[in-house]
Amino acid sequence: MIFDVGLGGIYQSTLEGLRSQGIRKELDKNAFLLLMLTELQHQDPLEPLKNKDLIAQLSQLTALEQIMNMSKAVQEFVEAQQMVNPAQLASLIGKYVVMRSNEISVQNGEAESIVFNLDEPAHVVIRIYDENDNLIREEDLGIVEEGMHAWAWDARNDDGIPVPDGIYKYEVVRVDGTNEEEIGGLEGGVVEAVQIKDGKAYVLVNGNLYPIDSIIEISEPREE
Template sequence: MAITGIESAGSLMGVSQSSAQSETSTGGNRIDMNGFLNLFLTQLENQDPTNPLESYELAAQLAQFSTVEQLSQVNANILKQKDYLTSINYGQMAQLIGRDVVAVDDSIQLTDGETSKSSYELNVSAEVSLKILDDRGTLIRTISLGNQESGTYEVEWDGKNDSGEVVPDGTYHVQVEAVDADGNFTEATQTVSGKIYALSLDQDNPQFIIGGPNGVKVSAGTISEVREMDGSGTV
């Protein structure tokens, strides 16, 4: 841990910079408890006898190092607990492999001309058009669907662009544009669904892979529904 004030202590006791560096660890200005105690004793031995340090100054230095040392131990314990809780969460999430789930996401996976299951829900009737975009945000296809009543609809896309050409397999995104009777844009809730194939273990953002080895990836926090193994209900 970095200890501030050591250089000032060294100047008070007349210890050279090279001597102070010999007491430090290989971490530059980082020293352990033994290094600090050696430096502290050297300070006592080399202090000016005509102007010795006051007891409160010595106590302040000891308190400073002790506080930092304790904080370092607390931080190490927190990191251990974090790793422990993360392993527990991973274990619980792994139990969802093989389950049918619904997740809030706008992705759609194209594989050999077949698409993964993607849906959207309208709260009011609206004129609807779907825009298919690739991972770079480039518009691939626009599908006009006309007026649709409120309800849930599946995205139907043949895997072709606006020119009628089959696009490469991969992950695409569906943008739903819905305009109500007053001419106002209305939001549509978009979901993907399918069976969880695998769990991608990323400590910052673990993701489930839905539908197969090259399926849609969704974050754990986006899952809104988990169904029983036989699809008879939700848990």
């Protein structure tokens, strides 16, 4: 008697049964055991599963369980790192922080400066967008030397018309021929408050909220 245990037979029906319980991207431990037991139940009596084959499959099961346990441990570690500690957050108040930023505020017709850092001389272009992602201002700064730089925006668009108060997005781009690379801007100031929204922490700096994971430097404020 010939038994067909290929993917078109018992394996297929077993897999389809597992899929009916919910879509899985890979087999878990229970699914692996079910497949192995199914193979044992339907093996050819004249050619039973050899010991070495059984040991190989059990080794795969052991490896699978170890990987699953490791993945669980990593996930728990990541979740622990993402937990908000109110005491640590409160210690940020009054500190001077530097953050990655791509937003600039216009208040009472005046705009903040856009600050960026270059690790080497580069051709730099700054682009500013409104709330609808429309390009309203493009400034070609030409070749800029290495180091920290600040560009003062006059809060006007390319036509010289003052823009309304609000929050605008910008990008600092390094241009090399036809290639462009976004550098990203920096924002700095004293932390006025800390807020938690939907389990995520934000710092209030210069009247604006920034995700806490955007902070790249923390220091004591300079004395006036």
